[in-house]
Amino acid sequence: MSFIRLQNITTPYCLKNITLDIKAGELVVFLGYTGAGKSTLLNVIAGLAGYQGEVYFNQQNMNNIPTEKRDIGYLLQDIYLFPHLNTFNNISFALRATGYPADKITTKVESMLDLLHIGHLKCRYPKDLSGGEKRRVGLARALIREPKILLLDEPLASLDPATAKSIRKEIKTLHSRLNLTTLYVTHDFTEARELADKIGVIANGRLEQIGSVQDIFYQPVIEIKEFIAACGH
Numbered sequence: 001m002s003f004i005r006l007q008n009i010t011t012p013y014c015l016k017n018i019t020l021d022i023k024a025g026e027l028v029v030f031l032g033y034t035g036a037g038k039s040t041l042l043n044v045i046a047g048l049a050g051y052q053g054e055v056y057f058n059q060q061n062m063n064n065i066p067t068e069k070r071d072i073g074y075l076l077q078d079i080y081l082f083p084h085l086n087t088f089n090n091i092s093f094a095l096r097a098t099g100y101p102a103d104k105i106t107t108k109v110e111s112m113l114d115l116l117h118i119g120h121l122k123c124r125y126p127k128d129l130s131g132g133e134k135r136r137v138g139l140a141r142a143l144i145r146e147p148k149i150l151l152l153d154e155p156l157a158s159l160d161p162a163t164a165k166s167i168r169k170e171i172k173t174l175h176s177r178l179n180l181t182t183l184y185v186t187h188d189f190t191e192a193r194e195l196a197d198k199i200g201v202i203a204n205g206r207l208e209q210i211g212s213v214q215d216i217f218y219q220p221v222i223e224i225k226e227f228i229a230a231c232g233h
């Protein structure tokens with residue numbers, strides 16, 4: 001049964017009639033060129049972009065449900081950590097804003113710091129974090145409210161290959177351990193291959209192809225042949 005269903009999603013500038021079913025617990029990677037519509041697709045699911053069509057989570061229509069009530073964690077490509085808050089306060093922000101019991105916030109944030117191996121960063125401000133550390137803090141912040149759905153928009157962009165690989169591994173572990181349904185945007189086939197249960201290929205606002213890594217690797221649509229050639233297998 002599908003956990004996320006998109007039905008005939010069209011947006012004014014970009015997406016064209018996308019219909020898609022994602023099962024609970026799947027890690028789906030959306031692959032496509034710059035400007036293809038990948039971020040817009042995540043924004044639709046998050047309730048951050050206007051659209052025509054229907055979005056369902058667990059068979060409930062989400063069209064009139066605002067972002068903060070959609071049970072999602074979201075890590076954007078340009079991570080907007082609050083510059084004036086340290087790591088601890090960046091992570092706890094959403095808990096405070098939603099009335100989480102004040103006496104339980106510290107324990108909750110500490111457990112998230114442990115999970116992401118960033119306890120030593122808890123008093124640091126974003127300007128004193130490396131790119132990789134910022135991603136980990138961003139992930140902790142996205143996960144602190146225990147969402148069922150995690151949306152990641154090029155979360156590893158501009159990291160060195162070794163750091164990217166280690167965070168990728170961590171994302172995969174968190175995805176399983178926290179029973180997440182994860183949607184991940186990239187234009188890197190190597191990244192997609194390492195992570196995906198399924199790959200969805202977006203080109204010119206359309207979902208051109210969706211299938212297993214093997215399906216996409218051996219029978220790619222024309223638009224991503226270059227990605228596959230570039231990944232060096």
Ligand SMILES: Nc1ncnc2c1ncn2[C@@H]1O[C@H](COP(=O)(O)OP(=O)(O)OP(=O)(O)O)[C@@H](O)[C@H]1O
Binds near residue numbers: 014034040187
């Ligand atoms: N509000 C808007 N007004 C005009 N054009 C828009 C608007 N929102 C999105 N677009 C256009 O829609 C297209 C898809 O953008 P989107 O950010 O979803 O692509 P993407 O596949 O995520 O690209 P990238 O890999 O560069 O992040 C782009 O051409 C963008 O300029």
